[in-house]
Amino acid sequence: xNSIQPLxxxxxxxxxxxxxxxxxxxxxxxxxxxxxxxxxxxxxxxANQLDVxxxxxxxxxxxRLMLNKERIAGIANSIRKISKLPNPxxxxxxxxxxxxxxxxxxxxxxxxxxxxxxxxxxxxxxxxAALCLRSQNGCLxxxxxxxxxxxxxxxxxxxxxxxxxxxxxxxxxxxxxxxxTVQELFAATKYVDVLIPRGSESLIxxxxxxxxVPVIETGAGVCxxxxxxxxSIKKAVNxxxxxxxxxxxxxxxxxxxxxxxxxxxAFLKQLQPLFNEHQVEVFADTRAHKLLKGxxxxxxxxxxxxxxxxxxxxxxVKVVKNIDEALDHIREHSTKHSEAIVSNNKxxxxxxxxxxxxxxxxxxxxxxxxxGEEMGLGAEIGISTQKLHARGPFALxxxxxxxxLLQGNGNIR
Numbered sequence: 001x002n003s004i005q006p007l008x009x010x011x012x013x014x015x016x017x018x019x020x021x022x023x024x025x026x027x028x029x030x031x032x033x034x035x036x037x038x039x040x041x042x043x044x045x046x047a048n049q050l051d052v053x054x055x056x057x058x059x060x061x062x063x064r065l066m067l068n069k070e071r072i073a074g075i076a077n078s079i080r081k082i083s084k085l086p087n088p089x090x091x092x093x094x095x096x097x098x099x100x101x102x103x104x105x106x107x108x109x110x111x112x113x114x115x116x117x118x119x120x121x122x123x124x125x126x127x128x129a130a131l132c133l134r135s136q137n138g139c140l141x142x143x144x145x146x147x148x149x150x151x152x153x154x155x156x157x158x159x160x161x162x163x164x165x166x167x168x169x170x171x172x173x174x175x176x177x178x179x180x181t182v183q184e185l186f187a188a189t190k191y192v193d194v195l196i197p198r199g200s201e202s203l204i205x206x207x208x209x210x211x212x213v214p215v216i217e218t219g220a221g222v223c224x225x226x227x228x229x230x231x232s233i234k235k236a237v238n239x240x241x242x243x244x245x246x247x248x249x250x251x252x253x254x255x256x257x258x259x260x261x262x263x264x265x266a267f268l269k270q271l272q273p274l275f276n277e278h279q280v281e282v283f284a285d286t287r288a289h290k291l292l293k294g295x296x297x298x299x300x301x302x303x304x305x306x307x308x309x310x311x312x313x314x315x316x317v318k319v320v321k322n323i324d325e326a327l328d329h330i331r332e333h334s335t336k337h338s339e340a341i342v343s344n345n346k347x348x349x350x351x352x353x354x355x356x357x358x359x360x361x362x363x364x365x366x367x368x369x370x371x372g373e374e375m376g377l378g379a380e381i382g383i384s385t386q387k388l389h390a391r392g393p394f395a396l397x398x399x400x401x402x403x404x405l406l407q408g409n410g411n412i413r
Contacts, residue, residue, distance in 0.1 A: 004181045005188070007173050008113075008140060012191040014170035015113050015138030021167055023087055030083035030130055033161045034076040037126070040157060041072045047153035048122060051146060060312040063249040064120040065147055075123050079130045082378035088400045089136050100413075105405040112193035113138040114399065115185055116381060117207055119199035122150035127372075127379040129158050129172045134378075135399035138171045140192065142185060144199075145177040186211040196394065198382040201309065216390055218382025219359075220309045221251035221337035223367045226326040226352070228343035229262035235364065236263075236342040237270050243340070243366040245278045249311045251383055252338050252360075252370040256306055256316040258326045264319045265291055280313045287319035306333050323348055327355055334358060336385045338367040359385055359392040 037044070048067040055062050094106040114137045118124045125141055132139035143151040151174055159169035175181060185192065189212050197207035201220040208215050225243055227236045243254035259267050268291045275282065276296060283301040284292050292298050305316045306329070320326045330339055340362035341352040349363040360370040360383075370392065372380025377395035384390045390398040 002176075004175055004184050007175060008185070008188050008191045010170040011138045011140055011173045012113050014168035015110075015136075017168040018133070018138060018171040019089075019110060019136050021136065025165055025167060026087065026134055026136070027083045029133055029161055029165045029167060030079050032164065033126075033130065033158060034079040034083075036157050036161055037072060037076045037079070041069060044072060044150070044153050044157075045069070047149040050149040051122075055146065060249045061120050061146065063247070065122065065150070067122055067150065071123065075126050078373050078379045079126060081373065082130045082134050082396065085134065085378050085396055087134060087136065088397050093402065100411055101409065102411055103407040105407075107403050107405060108400040109403045110136045111399055111401055113140060113191060114381075115140040115142065115188075115192045115195040115213065117142040117182065117185075117195065117197045117199070117203065118382075119144045119203060120146050121198075122147045122154060124198060124381075125151050125154040125174070126158075128381050129154075131379060131381060131396050131399060133162075133172070135396055137399055138173075140173050140175055140185065142175045142182060143177055148177045151177070183210070186213060189213055196381050216384055216388075216394065217386045218394060219251075219335050219337055219385025221253070221367075221370075221383070221385075222255050222307060222309050222333060222335045223252060223338045223340075224256045224258055224330050224334065225254050225340045225342065225367065226258040226320075226323070226330070227260060227263060227267055228323060228326075228341055228345060228348055229260040230345040230348070231260075231263060231267075231342040232344060233263065233267050233270055236267055237274065239340070239342055239364070239366050240271060241274045241278075243368055244275075244280060244315050245313065246366075246368055248313050250368075251309070251311075252367050253311070254315060254340075254367055255308060255310050256318065256333070258318050258320050258329060259288070260323075260326075261287070261319050261321055264288070268292055268317070278313060280315060283314065283316045285316075285318045288317040291319070292317070309335070323351065327352070330356060337383060338362070338370040340365060340367050359383060 089110050091108045116128050155174040162169040192213045195213040195215050197204045198218045281297045283299050283305040285301050336358045338360040339356045339358045372393035372395040380393035380395040384394045
């Protein structure tokens with residue numbers, strides 16, 4: 001195994017060059033990258049197909065891994081949106097003169113070098129590169145072996161565009177996909193400023209426990225939708241179906257439905273045919289299991305099912321007495337990603353918003369909106385479920401830190 005330290009040092013040095021780039025250059029790079037992405041879609045899809053063919057077609061990973069023309073167009077449009085957002089670096093956050101005469105300025109500056117470890121999703125390569133370039137951060141990308149061909153195609157395109165715009169192409173580096181190299185990345189405290197894992201809970205916990213480089217977690221989602229007794233049944237059914245089936249493999253997809261016992265019979269009756277249409281496998285508690293009797297994809301839930309991030313067409317269902325029991329369940333089982341209530345009762349909605357501790361809390365809307373692009377942030381590196389530095393979509397605005405500038409005239413203390 002070859003050392004990756006030379007690659008890390010090259011990126012660290014190239015990040016200095018990137019901080020000298022003009023806003024015009026940065027925008028030009030992103031716009032050209034979006035154009036090149038669409039222009040070279042056939043080459044990218046061919047590389048991606050090599051990765052997809054290696055997978056078990058029944059594995060949920062395939063959906064996260066697969067690219068098509070529509071998804072490539074979506075990535076390109078996301079890059080264009082990022083190009084239009086203001087650079088978060090170089091902003092004056094505070095300016096004042098101290099009593100001793102020192103002029104104090106606090107400004108935003110790039111983090112420096114951002115390391116990202118992620119699984120399967122080839123779109124993440126483009127998203128992270130674009131966000132880091134726009135905020136003038138160097139980036140080290142550690143993708144998984146499952147997406148190796150897709151990621152290699154992406155990095156060739158990115159480096160080609162950087163070189164064409166007189167920016168050191170080493171500011172974006174794809175590290176080897178073999179797992180052994182990750183330990184070297186964990187120890188690169190001199191050259192890497194922050195490490196961001198994006199993927200399964202096991203990956204996130206592994207990085208968190210082993211890295212000496214500061215880690216910002218992008219958490220797994222065990223997301224709930226609570227159907228309160230004053231909910232519109234039609235609205236609730238539409239929201240639950242969307243939250244589960246629109247893209248079940250992603251972290252903002254719903255994993256558990258909590259339904260008030262007062263509306264459970266009517267709600268579950270209307271939900272069944274739509275879930276059956278998509279062949280959603282349901283893990284139901286005792287009361288829900290009785291109400292869903294006859295549903296062809298029904299299983300009795302075990303306690304562990306309420307802590308599962310299914311990432312597939314599966315979900316848990318539980319009947320609760322009232323909002324108190326729903327809130328207790330969410331406190332016990334939530335990963336603090338995205339939680340939703342469906343209700344026409346404004347008081348109960350307000351209580352839910354106030355009491356639920358999560359990165360994104362919804363009333364009468366699908367959890368699927370927890371997404372950087374949907375929230376007008378262009379894209380995100382991941383959804384942070386922790387509370388330090390960034391929470392929710394970890395996007396462009398959070399890829400900076402602060403620097404204090406003090407100007408004096410011979411001042412001494």
